Amino acid sequence: MKLHDPIMQRFREDPRDFFKFLQVFDKDQGKIVPFVMNDEQEILLDALLEHNRIVVCKARQIGCSTLIRAYFLWKQYVSIEPDTSVILSYTRDSADHLHSIDKGFYLALPKPLQRKLSKQSSRTLKFKDSGAQLRSFTAGGKAGSTRSFTFSSAHISEFAFFDDQDDLLANVVASVGNGQIVIETTPNGPGDKYHELILGSPQNEWHVCFFPWFKHKRYQTKSQFHHPNIPDMDRNEEKMMMQLGLSKGQMYWRRTQITTMGLEKFKREYPSSIDEAFMSSQTLFYPTDVVDRIKLIQMKGKIWECNDAIIGDRYYMGVDVALGTGKDYSTIVIISGTTLQPVYIYRDNDILPEHLAEKVWDLYHEYEEPYTIVEADGPGHTVLYRLKEWRVRKLYKSDKGKDWHTRAENKLKIFDHVRSLLQNEYFEELPKPLWSEMRNCGMNDKGTPGHQKGGHDDTLMAFCLAQWFAYLQPTPTFSQTRKTMIEKFKSKARARRIKAMGPIPYKRKEW
16 A cells, blocks of 8 residues: 555545444453444544534543544555654553554555554554554653654543643643544543643643543443342432433442442543542542632642732741652742732742752742741751751741641641631632642541642642641731731722622512
8 A cells, every 4th residue: 555545535525434344352242243333423523623622521442542543544554744643641551552553454454454663662653665563662751751753743642540640731732743642541530631631622732532431332231220139210219310310220330330439430420520530539639619609810830820919918828848759749838928829839849959959048038038838747857957957947846845746637737727818718729739739629537638649639639738837926916917908809809709690680669
């Protein structure tokens, strides 16, 4: 098969003509069968042909990954340029599985259609004449795994499980340019970058393809509700069946799945709505109705800074220290003593503790010697040692003269203090990393707050520390100013809620 054969031109015009020659392994039949698209795959293909930025939210096992791989194989198969299309996945098993679909499609093509390859390996499939290729990468949660590569399109799998989703996406966008990016993943909780992309569509120029479980024809079975040993549908099930127009067969399939995996997991992996897909299985510490009303401020890179300084203000600085090994973040949060709003955030998971101490030292003088509280556990001891060596004043000391060491009881105390501020509407807007950690902050069985699996609470911890120091060491000079500023923030919040209610109906005046 040559690049300029008439059949190649036909393939370029419509991928469906190319798909007719593909074969796929059918799990139910246990054999290789012709690739015939289902309804969801047809919709997804139309979206792929029309949009350059696509994020997929779906029920499990409906064939989206298979369709995406068929589509990218088609793009490289008909390309006349040496383009590179990549798979970027969180785990090696996932990356290898997706690339095996590419190879399976290619090897199952009729021999006359199998264009010659210059390279075929466990990670690469490269066509000899055009140089177009398909490659797979394992990121292992790291954003920088493709930083030195340039490619024309990308399929990001398991995106919700990456630790640094913002950096990962920024690197991929920089590499792809105007090329196509498709994000496909199982949700991993609310408040992350994946959730943000979906909520921001289409204004953010990302197109969302959502496929609920009940649209998939295979997800139904013969109803057993009429059997004597099987409970009938309860009121919630009957209401759901009526609202979504489902059959008893679909509702019985749903019942069997919930019996196996539990309701919370079912809603996450087989959502009927986008809201269900991002429901947290863990009790959340902060009230979501309040947190979700907060306006988000975007933070690009490692630093965010507010330029609305108040003359003569007093600042408070909270510092949470990590090892600098690319996992947890070292964070610095500075808040205004007048308004209690954050004015500066720094977060970096590669900075060493001794270098973080220098950063704190610089900020200490830039913000006119703020009251500073550093978590002393682990690597925090290094930062504190350097700050004391440099004779930094206004460092936190307990009543007994000790540094701050986080324990279950005092962590609950400082997080609960911020919860109280939230409920009293002190915060109208927050930088996104702080908001995201707050929105996703869970609570264990003992009532202690913290990040959920795969998440972070480093920025939130530094913020809570700063707020706690402001509570312990308030600045009397600014008490009236603070009260005025707080009332201003509350007034804005009330006005926003009233506006959201819509126009107030006209009431005729009684004479």
